[in-house]
Amino acid sequence: MHACWAAALQAITGHILARLETDDRVLVITQSAVFAALLGLFLRAAKEAMALEGKQIFFFDLGQVLDSATPELGGIWITRHEVGDPSLFYLTARG
Amino acid sequence: MAAEAVDRLCAGLLGNLLGMPSPPAPPPAAAGWPGESPAGWEQAWEATTRSLVGQAGAGFQEGRRVREAAIVSALARQAAAVEPGTLHRIVAERIAIERQDRFACDPDRDFWYFKINHGFWEQLYGIHGVVDPTKMRFTASVRYREAYVDSGFAAALESLILAFASDDGQTITFPGMHFGMSLEAGNHDHETVLRRFSLPSPLRQAVVLGATIGLLGVFDTLFGERRLRFADGSFPKRAAMEGTLRETLGAFARVADRVVFVVPPHLSGLALDGAAVPQE
Numbered sequence: 001m002h003a004c005w006a007a008a009l010q011a012i013t014g015h016i017l018a019r020l021e022t023d024d025r026v027l028v029i030t031q032s033a034v035f036a037a038l039l040g041l042f043l044r045a046a047k048e049a050m051a052l053e054g055k056q057i058f059f060f061d062l063g064q065v066l067d068s069a070t071p072e073l074g075g076i077w078i079t080r081h082e083v084g085d086p087s088l089f090y091l092t093a094r095g
Numbered sequence: 096m097a098a099e100a101v102d103r104l105c106a107g108l109l110g111n112l113l114g115m116p117s118p119p120a121p122p123p124a125a126a127g128w129p130g131e132s133p134a135g136w137e138q139a140w141e142a143t144t145r146s147l148v149g150q151a152g153a154g155f156q157e158g159r160r161v162r163e164a165a166i167v168s169a170l171a172r173q174a175a176a177v178e179p180g181t182l183h184r185i186v187a188e189r190i191a192i193e194r195q196d197r198f199a200c201d202p203d204r205d206f207w208y209f210k211i212n213h214g215f216w217e218q219l220y221g222i223h224g225v226v227d228p229t230k231m232r233f234t235a236s237v238r239y240r241e242a243y244v245d246s247g248f249a250a251a252l253e254s255l256i257l258a259f260a261s262d263d264g265q266t267i268t269f270p271g272m273h274f275g276m277s278l279e280a281g282n283h284d285h286e287t288v289l290r291r292f293s294l295p296s297p298l299r300q301a302v303v304l305g306a307t308i309g310l311l312g313v314f315d316t317l318f319g320e321r322r323l324r325f326a327d328g329s330f331p332k333r334a335a336m337e338g339t340l341r342e343t344l345g346a347f348a349r350v351a352d353r354v355v356f357v358v359p360p361h362l363s364g365l366a367l368d369g370a371a372v373p374q375e
């Protein structure tokens with residue numbers, strides 16, 4: 001993700017901001033290593049530049065915690081730690 | 096705001112970040128993104144990013160060169176100072192991280208939580224520093240140099256950190272956001288990390304020492320010597336292990352109209368339990 005940061009920022013930020021056209025509040029949840037920090041800062045800059053009244057972004061970088069939805073495909077952390085609420089995230093049939 | 100206007104806004108911001116005389120074009124549509132099939136888009140985005148960074152303005156390129164030289168010197172200074180015997184004093188003086196077990200939701204305000212834990216700071220030390228193996232566990236930093244430095248990623252991140260940080264001359268803070276930090280992998284709160292540092296484990300000590308050297312070296316380069324105040328980088332993992340993450344996320348999901356996941360391909364189709372809104 002880091003090597004494609006500039007194009008990824010444009011595409012992902014554009015996608016999320018476009019959602020604010022129809023939705024008032026968008027909850028963004030990410031696992032994207034250090035790119036998550038760059039995305040959060042850039043998205044905030046873009047959101048503020050839009051100066052939208054009554055529109056909110058809730059941004060959570062949860063990292064490897066999200067692997068609890070599929071421990072067998074996830075990284076090392078989820079194989080070595082037990083989560084207290086294993087049904088919090090799940091994969092839909094789409095996945 | 097129409098999609099075209101959003102694209103123009105994002106391009107303008109990216110152009111500013113890269114110091115380009117005019118905003119870049121939106122990236123070409125990448126097959127399979129967003130959606131189920133990631134094939135192809137990552138390579139397309141990497142090529143676009145290389146091209147954009149290649150076109151960056153002189154200010155961005157010169158800033159990278161100046162910062163790279165400064166960071167080598169700052170890391171050498173920190174590497175000489177940060178030792179097992181000085182770690183607790185230096186961290187107490189320079190790095191404040193408050194434990195956070197949950198976040199309250201204000202539906203009328205944006206919320207920003209992200210974290211950069213030990214690994215990135217260790218890797219920057221590994222890339223730029225003359226590495227002492229007792230303070231650094233990475234030995235091959237070529238791929239990190241390509242991903243973080245050569246790609247322009249670290250320079251862009253530093254520019255945005257500079258833009259959003261507040262500096263009162265003594266302390267760096269991040270108003271209106273929660274910028275998380277952990278000197279370990281985020282399994283323990285900051286106090287516990289420091290307490291565990293004294294236990295005999297050369298690997299764990301190297302992680303904390305390397306992260307501290309990298310973090311202080313980078314921030315010294317950006318702001319000069321300041322105290323750094325961060326949010327808790329261990330919040331997600333601790334809350335997940337303790338089973339309390341649902342409480343925080345549920346509060347935000349209840350007032351949200353949509354959930355958007357930005358995740359790698361193995362998490363395609365991810366959903367948050369109990370969220371009664373569209374998820375993508």
